[in-house]
Amino acid sequence: MTAGILDLQGISRSYSTRQGLFGKKVPVHAVDEVSLSLKEGQTLALVGESGSGKSTTGRIALGLERPNSGYVLFRGTELPATDTPAWRRMRAQMQMIYQDPLAALDRRLSIIDQVREPLDIHDIGSASKRNNKALAMLDAVGLNASHATSLPYQLSGGQRQRAVLARALIMQPALLVCDEPVSALDVSIQAQVVNVLMDLQKELRLSLLFISHDLKVVRQVSQSMAVMYLGRIVEFGETHLLLSNPTHPYTKALVSAVPVAGRRTRERIILKGEPPNPAARPTGCAFHPRCAIARPECVSVCPTFSTLPDGRSVACHAVHTNPPTKEVGS
Amino acid sequence: MNMMEEVSETAAGTRKNTKHHPIPFTVIASLLWIVFVVGIALLADQIAPYRYTALDLPNRLASPFHPRHLLGTDELGRDILSRLIVSVRISVLVALAATLISAWFGTTMGFAAAHFRGRVEQFILMLADFQAAMPFLILSLSVLAFFGNALPLFIGLMGLYGWERYARIARGLAIAASAQGYASAARQLGASPMQVYLRHILPNISSTLIVSMTLTFPEIILMESSLSFLGLGVQPPMTSLGNMLGYGREYMTRAPWIMFAPAALIVTTTLSISLLGDWLRDRLDKGLQ
Numbered sequence: 078m079t080a081g082i083l084d085l086q087g088i089s090r091s092y093s094t095r096q097g098l099f100g101k102k103v104p105v106h107a108v109d110e111v112s113l114s115l116k117e118g119q120t121l122a123l124v125g126e127s128g129s130g131k132s133t134t135g136r137i138a139l140g141l142e143r144p145n146s147g148y149v150l151f152r153g154t155e156l157p158a159t160d161t162p163a164w165r166r167m168r169a170q171m172q173m174i175y176q177d178p179l180a181a182l183d184r185r186l187s188i189i190d191q192v193r194e195p196l197d198i199h200d201i202g203s204a205s206k207r208n209n210k211a212l213a214m215l216d217a218v219g220l221n222a223s224h225a226t227s228l229p230y231q232l233s234g235g236q237r238q239r240a241v242l243a244r245a246l247i248m249q250p251a252l253l254v255c256d257e258p259v260s261a262l263d264v265s266i267q268a269q270v271v272n273v274l275m276d277l278q279k280e281l282r283l284s285l286l287f288i289s290h291d292l293k294v295v296r297q298v299s300q301s302m303a304v305m306y307l308g309r310i311v312e313f314g315e316t317h318l319l320l321s322n323p324t325h326p327y328t329k330a331l332v333s334a335v336p337v338a339g340r341r342t343r344e345r346i347i348l349k350g351e352p353p354n355p356a357a358r359p360t361g362c363a364f365h366p367r368c369a370i371a372r373p374e375c376v377s378v379c380p381t382f383s384t385l386p387d388g389r390s391v392a393c394h395a396v397h398t399n400p401p402t403k404e405v406g407s
Numbered sequence: 408m409n410m411m412e413e414v415s416e417t418a419a420g421t422r423k424n425t426k427h428h429p430i431p432f433t434v435i436a437s438l439l440w441i442v443f444v445v446g447i448a449l450l451a452d453q454i455a456p457y458r459y460t461a462l463d464l465p466n467r468l469a470s471p472f473h474p475r476h477l478l479g480t481d482e483l484g485r486d487i488l489s490r491l492i493v494s495v496r497i498s499v500l501v502a503l504a505a506t507l508i509s510a511w512f513g514t515t516m517g518f519a520a521a522h523f524r525g526r527v528e529q530f531i532l533m534l535a536d537f538q539a540a541m542p543f544l545i546l547s548l549s550v551l552a553f554f555g556n557a558l559p560l561f562i563g564l565m566g567l568y569g570w571e572r573y574a575r576i577a578r579g580l581a582i583a584a585s586a587q588g589y590a591s592a593a594r595q596l597g598a599s600p601m602q603v604y605l606r607h608i609l610p611n612i613s614s615t616l617i618v619s620m621t622l623t624f625p626e627i628i629l630m631e632s633s634l635s636f637l638g639l640g641v642q643p644p645m646t647s648l649g650n651m652l653g654y655g656r657e658y659m660t661r662a663p664w665i666m667f668a669p670a671a672l673i674v675t676t677t678l679s680i681s682l683l684g685d686w687l688r689d690r691l692d693k694g695l696q
Contacts (some may be wrong), residue, residue: 181588
C-alpha cells in the first residue's frame with residue numbers, strides 16, 4: 078500500500094471513570110484498535126452515532142491526545158509528543174474545524190485578529206502582510222472587510238464557521254480535521270459552508286478527515302468512509318459503495334435512516350435499544366444486542382475484517398467471502 | 408452587548424454604541440469622588456496649605472473653620488487639612504500598590520495551578536488555604552514586629568493580602584476556559600501556554616478579576632488603617648489615614664475633628680470604590696453573553 082498523508086495504525090484510547098463515589102475505576106474504551114488511511118487531497122468521512130469515538134479519533138489524528146497504543150503517522154513520520162515545540166510547529170500543517178464555531182472563537186477579539194493569529198503565533202511575515210493575508214483568506218471563504226472588524230457574536234452561524242475555516246486555512250495546512258463542521262448550522266447554510274470547503278479543498282489540495290453523522294453531507298464531500306460503532310470500525314470503503322450497498326447491518330441501519338424525498342423505496346431499519354454504554358461493552362461483536370441477523374458466534378467471538386471483492390472491509394460474521402487476513406485501510 | 412466594547416475597548420472602534428444605559432447617580436458620584444481623591448493624592452505637595460509637620464503652637468487644638476486652619480489643628484498645632492492631604496497620598500499609594508501586587512501574584516499562582524494541575528495545584532491551593540485560615544492581622548503584626556517597619560516592606564506585606572482570592576478565582580476560571588473551545592482552539596493553532604493564558608484567557612476573565620480588585624482595594628485601606636491605628640503601620644512623623652485616626656483617638660472628646668476628618672475620608676472612599684465595583688460587576692457580567 079502507498080502511505081497516505083495520514084495513517085492511523087491500531088490506535089486505542091481508553092479513559093478511566095469511577096462508578097460512584099467509592100466504586101472501582103472502570104476503563105472506557107473510546108477508541109479501540111482503529112486503523113485508517115487518508116490519501117493526499119482526498120476526503121475520508123468518519124461516521125457513527127454519538128459516543129462512537131469519532132471525535133476522539135479526530136483528536137488523536139491531530140495529536141491533541143495520545144493514543145494508549147498504536148501509531149499516528151503524518152506523511153510517514155510519527156507525530157511528536159503533545160505540547161512540545163515540535164508539536165506546535167506541526168500545527169501549521171494540520172488544523173481542525175469545530176462543531177460550534179462560536180465556542181471556538183474568542184468573544185473578545187475581532188475576526189481579523191483571530192484569523193491572523195496563526196501567523197502571529199508562528200511568526201510568519203511582517204505585520205502588514207499578515208493583515209493582508211488574513212483579509213485575502215477571509216475573502217476566499219466569502220467574508221468581506223466589514224466582517225473582519227466584527228466580533229464573533231455579531232456574525233451569523235455560517236459566517237462564524239467561515240471565519241473558523243479561514244483561521245484554520247491561513248497557514249495552508251495539508252490536513253484538515255472537520256469535527257461535525259456543519260451539524261450546528263441550518264440546512265441552507267450547511268450547503269454553502271460545505272461548498273466553500275470543497276472549493277478550497279480543490280484549490281489548496283487539502284486532505285480532509287470529515288467527522289459527521291450526516292450521511293447526506295458525507296455523500297457529497299467524501300471519497301471513502303469509515304463507519305464506527307462503539308470505538309471500532311465496522312465497515313470501511315468507498316463512500317458510494319457503502320451508501321448504495323451497505324453490507325454491515327449497522328451501516329444498513331444508518332443508510333436506511335437518511336430521509337429521502339418522495340416515497341421511500343427501501344425499508345427503514347429501526348435499531349432496537351440504545352447504543353450500549355462503552356464502559357460495559359457487549360462481548361463478541363459489540364453490535365450483536367441490536368443486530369437483526371445476530372448468530373450464536375456473534376455473542377462470543379469478535380469479528381475480524383474481511384475484504385469484499387469491491388475493496389471494502391467489513392467486520393461482521395455474516396459476511397464471509399474472503400478469508401479475514403487483511404487489515405482495514407491497508 | 409455594548410458594554411463589552413466600552414469597557415474592554417477591544418472592538419475595532421469603528422462601530423458606535425447604539426444604546427446607552429443611564430449610569431446611576433451613586434456611581435457617578437462615586438466615580439467623581441475617586442477621581443477627586445486620586446487627584447489630591449497626586450497633587451498633595453502643591454495643594455497642601457502647610458507642610459504636614461509644620462507646627463503652629465499658639466493655635467493648638469483649634470476647631471474647624473479657624474481663620475488659618477480650615478479643618479482645625481491637632482495637639483501640636485499641625486494643620487489637619489495638610490496632614491489629611493498627605494495621608495491620602497500615602498494611603499492611596501499603599502492600597503494601590505498592594506492591590507496590584509496581590510492581583511498579580513494571585514492571578515499568576517492561579518494560572519500556574521490551572522496549567523500544571525496535580526502536585527503544583529495542590530501545593531498552591533494549600534498555600535491559599537493557609538493564607539485564608541490565618542488571620543491576616545496576626546500575620547502582619549508578627550512580620551512588622553520582627554522585621555521593623557519600612558514603607559516598601561509594609562507595601563509588600565499588604566500585597567499578600569487577599570492573593571488567595573485571586574488565585575482561587577483565576578484557577579477556577581482558567582480551568583473552565585481551558586475546557587471551552589477558544590482556549591483549546593488557540594492551543595490547537597500552536598500557541599504556547601503563555602500565549603493562550605495572556606492573550607485569550609486573561610482578557611476573558613479580566614472582568615471578574617477587576618471587580619475582585621475593587622473589593623480588595625477598600626479592604627487594604629481599612630487594613631492599613633487598622634495597623635497604623637495599632638501603631639504598626641505607617642510611623643510618625645509620616646502620616647496616613649489610619650495613623651491620624653490612631654493618634655487622634657486620645658483627643659476624641661476634646662477635639663473630635665482630628666479623628667473625624669480621616670474617618671470620614673476612609674468611609675467615603677471605600678464606599679465609593681465598593682459601589683463602583685458593584686456596578687462594574689453588573690455591567691461586565693451582562694456584557695458577556
